[in-house]
Amino acid sequence: MNNNHEETLENLYNLILNPATREWERSLLLATKKAIEDGANFEDQLSKLEADLRPLALRNNLTADVTDFYNKITGNAAANTQFDxxxxxxxxxxxxxxxxxxxxxxxxxxxxxxxxxxxxxxxxxxxxxxxxxxxxxxxxxxxxxxxxxxxxxxxxxxxxxxxxxxxxxxxxxxxxxxxxxxxxxxxxxxxxxxxxxxxxxxxxxxxxxxxxxxxxxxxxxxxxxxxxxxxxxxxxxxxxxKKNRKRYKRIERSRQQFLAFQRLQGKFRTEVKRFTKKP
The missing domain is CATH 3.30.1060.10 (Peptide methionine sulphoxide reductase MsrA)
Structure with missing residues (x-):
C-alpha cells in the first residue's frame, strides 16, 4: 500500500460522517482514524483495516463509498476511476x-x-x-x-x-x-x-x-x-x-441468455399465428 497520509485521514473522516456508511463500517473506520491520530503506524493500520473489510469486499457487500475507499487503499485504480x-x-x-x-x-x-x-x-x-x-x-x-x-x-x-x-x-x-x-x-x-x-x-x-x-x-x-x-x-x-468487467460479464451473460430465449419464443408465436390465421 502506498497511500497519502493526510488524504487518507480526510477520506476516513468523510466516510465516518457519511450517513450512508453502515454502523459496523463506521466503527472500523473510527478505530483506524483514532489509532493513526494516536501515533500508530500508518501503513500497519491501513493493512489491518483492509484485512477487516476484505471478506465483505470480496462478496461486494460494502456500501458504495466504502467500496471506493477500499479500492483506493488496495490500489485497484480501475475500479476506483472517478466519473466526470x-x-x-x-x-x-x-x-x-x-x-x-x-x-x-x-x-x-x-x-x-x-x-x-x-x-x-x-x-x-x-x-x-x-x-x-x-x-x-x-x-x-x-x-x-x-x-x-x-x-x-x-x-x-x-x-x-x-x-x-x-x-x-x-x-x-x-x-x-x-x-x-x-x-x-x-x-x-x-x-x-x-x-x-x-x-x-x-x-x-x-x-x-x-x-x-x-x-x-x-x-x-x-x-x-x-x-x-x-x-x-x-x-x-x-x-x-468498465470497473468490474468480469462480474459485469457474468450478469450481462445471464440477461442476454434470457432475452435470446424470450425472443425465440416470440418469433415462434408470431410464426404460428401467421400460419394458423384464418382466411
Missing amino acids: FTKHSTDELAYQDSAIFAGGCFWCMVEPFETLDGIVSVLSGYTGGHIDCPTYDQVSGQYTGHVEAVEIIFDTRIIQYEDLVELYWQLTDPTDEFGQFQDRGNQYRPIIFVRNERQRQIAEKSKQCLVESGKYKHPIVTLIEPASVFWPAENYHQQFY
Whole structure:
C-alpha cells in the first residue's frame, strides 16, 4: 500500500460522517482514524483495516463509498476511476436532449447505450421516489420509492429518442413488473420516464406497437411516467462495466441468455399465428 497520509485521514473522516456508511463500517473506520491520530503506524493500520473489510469486499457487500475507499487503499485504480460529472450536462441545447430509462440493475443498462454513436454521457442513478439524495442501501431496501435508472444525454444530430426507446425494449423484459431477470423488487421495475409530451407520444406509440406485435405471451407492463428528479448514484456504480468487467460479464451473460430465449419464443408465436390465421 502506498497511500497519502493526510488524504487518507480526510477520506476516513468523510466516510465516518457519511450517513450512508453502515454502523459496523463506521466503527472500523473510527478505530483506524483514532489509532493513526494516536501515533500508530500508518501503513500497519491501513493493512489491518483492509484485512477487516476484505471478506465483505470480496462478496461486494460494502456500501458504495466504502467500496471506493477500499479500492483506493488496495490500489485497484480501475475500479476506483472517478466519473466526470462535469461532462454529464446538456451544454448544446440546440441539438442535445436527455432520456431516462429504468430496466433492472443499472449496471447492465449503461454499456449498450454508452457505446452508441451520438451518446454524450450515461449516468447511473435513482429516480421516481419520495426523498432527496437517496443512497444505494436505501433504494435497495425499498425505503424510498426510487428505481435504479440511467439518464442518457444524446446528440440529436446523430441519434434520435426513437432509437433509444427501440434499444430499451431489446434490453428489458417488458412483461415483468416485479423486477428484471435475477433482480427482484420494486427498485428494479421497468419504467420509461418521459420529459415532455413528445417523448410520451413516442414511448406510447412504441409500446403499442410492441403490444400489437404478438411477441409476448404475457401483457406488456412497462410503465410510462413523467420524469422527476434524477439523483446520481455513488461513484462505485458509475460505468460499472468498465470497473468490474468480469462480474459485469457474468450478469450481462445471464440477461442476454434470457432475452435470446424470450425472443425465440416470440418469433415462434408470431410464426404460428401467421400460419394458423384464418382466411
